[in-house]
Amino acid sequence: MPKPVYVFSSGRLGRLANTIVLETEERKRHLPVEQVSELYLFGEVDLNKRFLEFAAQKGILLHFFNRFGYYVGSFYPREHLLSGYLTLRQAEHYLDPRRRLDLARRFVAGGLENLRRLLQKEAAKGKRVEGVLELLEKLLPQVDEAQSVGELMALEGRAREAYYGAWEELLGQDWSLERSRRPPKDPINALLSFGNSLLYTALLAQIYQTHLDPRIGFLHEANYRRHSLNLDVAEVFKPPLVDRLLFRLVRRGQVKAGHFLREGEGVFLSEAGRRLVVEEWEKTLQATYRHPSLRRSVSYRTTLRLELYKLEKHLMGETPYAPYRMR
Amino acid sequence: MGDGDLPLEPPPEEPLTATLMGYYGVCPREAWLMGHALEPYPDHELLALGRLLQETAYREERKEVALPGMRLDLLEREGEALVVAEVKRRSGQREAHLLQLGYYLLALKRLGLEARGELRYPEERKVERVELTPDLEARVREAEEALRALLKAPTPPPARRIPACSGCAYFEFCFVEEVEDA
Numbered sequence: 001m002p003k004p005v006y007v008f009s010s011g012r013l014g015r016l017a018n019t020i021v022l023e024t025e026e027r028k029r030h031l032p033v034e035q036v037s038e039l040y041l042f043g044e045v046d047l048n049k050r051f052l053e054f055a056a057q058k059g060i061l062l063h064f065f066n067r068f069g070y071y072v073g074s075f076y077p078r079e080h081l082l083s084g085y086l087t088l089r090q091a092e093h094y095l096d097p098r099r100r101l102d103l104a105r106r107f108v109a110g111g112l113e114n115l116r117r118l119l120q121k122e123a124a125k126g127k128r129v130e131g132v133l134e135l136l137e138k139l140l141p142q143v144d145e146a147q148s149v150g151e152l153m154a155l156e157g158r159a160r161e162a163y164y165g166a167w168e169e170l171l172g173q174d175w176s177l178e179r180s181r182r183p184p185k186d187p188i189n190a191l192l193s194f195g196n197s198l199l200y201t202a203l204l205a206q207i208y209q210t211h212l213d214p215r216i217g218f219l220h221e222a223n224y225r226r227h228s229l230n231l232d233v234a235e236v237f238k239p240p241l242v243d244r245l246l247f248r249l250v251r252r253g254q255v256k257a258g259h260f261l262r263e264g265e266g267v268f269l270s271e272a273g274r275r276l277v278v279e280e281w282e283k284t285l286q287a288t289y290r291h292p293s294l295r296r297s298v299s300y301r302t303t304l305r306l307e308l309y310k311l312e313k314h315l316m317g318e319t320p321y322a323p324y325r326m327r
Numbered sequence: 328m329g330d331g332d333l334p335l336e337p338p339p340e341e342p343l344t345a346t347l348m349g350y351y352g353v354c355p356r357e358a359w360l361m362g363h364a365l366e367p368y369p370d371h372e373l374l375a376l377g378r379l380l381q382e383t384a385y386r387e388e389r390k391e392v393a394l395p396g397m398r399l400d401l402l403e404r405e406g407e408a409l410v411v412a413e414v415k416r417r418s419g420q421r422e423a424h425l426l427q428l429g430y431y432l433l434a435l436k437r438l439g440l441e442a443r444g445e446l447r448y449p450e451e452r453k454v455e456r457v458e459l460t461p462d463l464e465a466r467v468r469e470a471e472e473a474l475r476a477l478l479k480a481p482t483p484p485p486a487r488r489i490p491a492c493s494g495c496a497y498f499e500f501c502f503v504e505e506v507e508d509a
């Protein structure tokens with residue numbers, strides 16, 4: 001099974017026969033190409049067109065992060081799986097306002113439902129989150145009544161704001177969260193932004209293995225230059241995968257003040273901090289459980305792909321999309 | 328039957344691929360999905376295995392011939408008769424293999440070529456001789472029509488659990504669903 005490779009050091013990426021060669025000051029690493037699905041590039045990495053052609057030919061995605069660890073963008077090789085049938089179905093669901101709204105509602109409802117489930121688990125552990133839970137109970141039925149994508153976004157925004165307001169209760173004073181994105185102004189924002197970009201890119205890599213077009217999202221505005229379908233699906237998985245991961249890191253005392261650097265207005269993760277999050281993230285995606293309908297053991301990375309299958313079946317008119325439910 | 332007696336007929340409107348016919352014999356849903364270019368997850372081990380087998384088995388005798396919608400696995404001359412061989416891993420889906428091979432033979436017949444076939448299962452050391460009997464031809468023609476109609480349907484036939492599912496690359500796609508909490 002090919003796996004993502006995370007590159008923290010700086011150096012040169014090249015090709016030698018069927019291997020990817022990563023040359024850094026200290027050493028030369030050879031990665032057999034069939035073992036690599038994606039390359040995450042955090043350091044200053046030089047590469048040339050020949051290398052990009054090689055990556056494209058082998059269907060390897062490249063994800064670029066700047067020196068602050070902010071996601072810059074991905075190299076998404078030309079589609080190797082194309083189905084005109086499915087592309088038309090996807091476009092049709094985007095162009096028809098009724099169908100688009102229906103899908104957008106499903107993503108928002110899925111995300112809010114998982115937030116609710118996550119908070120219920122926290123409440124069971126004795127955390128005082130009744131206020132947010134009540135708000136979520138109130139907002140959830142409104143999702144089905146929202147008449148536009150804009151309304152849905154506003155609903156989602158309200159829920160998230162209240163939810164983030166509860167992080168102080170969940171994680172303690174040091175980790176109270178007031179969302180700030182560009183740049184993140186404190187450690188928890190830096191962690192959250194980084195964690196979310198790992199989810200966006202992991203989803204993008206799974207979309208590459210399907211016939212879906214990542215540029216056509218339903219909740220997030222389709223944009224011919226940017227990927228948006230992965231942002232839609234991410235709504236559903238942020239609470240169970242990213243948020244829970246951050247909770248674990250904070251509660252186990254694994255993230256420390258030393259993992260963050262300050263520059264100007266912004267706070268970002270040091271290399272050690274990024275390594276820590278990436279390691280936990282890989283563990284999360286590789287963890288397996290018994291899938292209730294497949295009755296087979298599947299990983300959470302596969303779960304992301306399964307979500308896309310459900311979406312494909314929705315677009316094909318087979319089964320309405322039911323978002324993944326956190327358990 | 329001499330060459331002159333072979334009734335030539337125009338090829339059907341759009342060539343179906345013989346592979347689709349093979350899938351159809353196993354599972355109509357699989358044929359529909361493949362027919363709409365919805366190939367399954369490419370990393371699936373079984374697919375890789377199948378490809379490897381096609382590339383390595385009987386390498387020496389192998390000749391490839393391309394006809395519209397199909398690429399014959401192997402074509403050799405044995406005296407005068409053409410022999411079309413189809414190599415498969417397991418004989419478990421023999422009926423489907425028979426349909427696919429019959430489809431090749433019918434396609435050749437439509438071009439005015441008489442041929443016989445062979446189903447080969449190298450892993451099981453089995454070779455079966457296949458003739459395009461009137462019975463097989465009727466079954467192939469029937470399947471051809473049914474497949475054509477199936478491919479026109481706007482959605483695939485629903486997934487039903489059959490023995491082939493457990494080894495099928497579409498398994499996850501077909502059977503993933505969100506189960507309500509118990």
Ligand code: SF4
Binds near residue numbers: 356489493496501
């Ligand atoms: S998993 Fe079963 S139903 Fe689905 S395509 Fe394969 S054989 Fe057909």
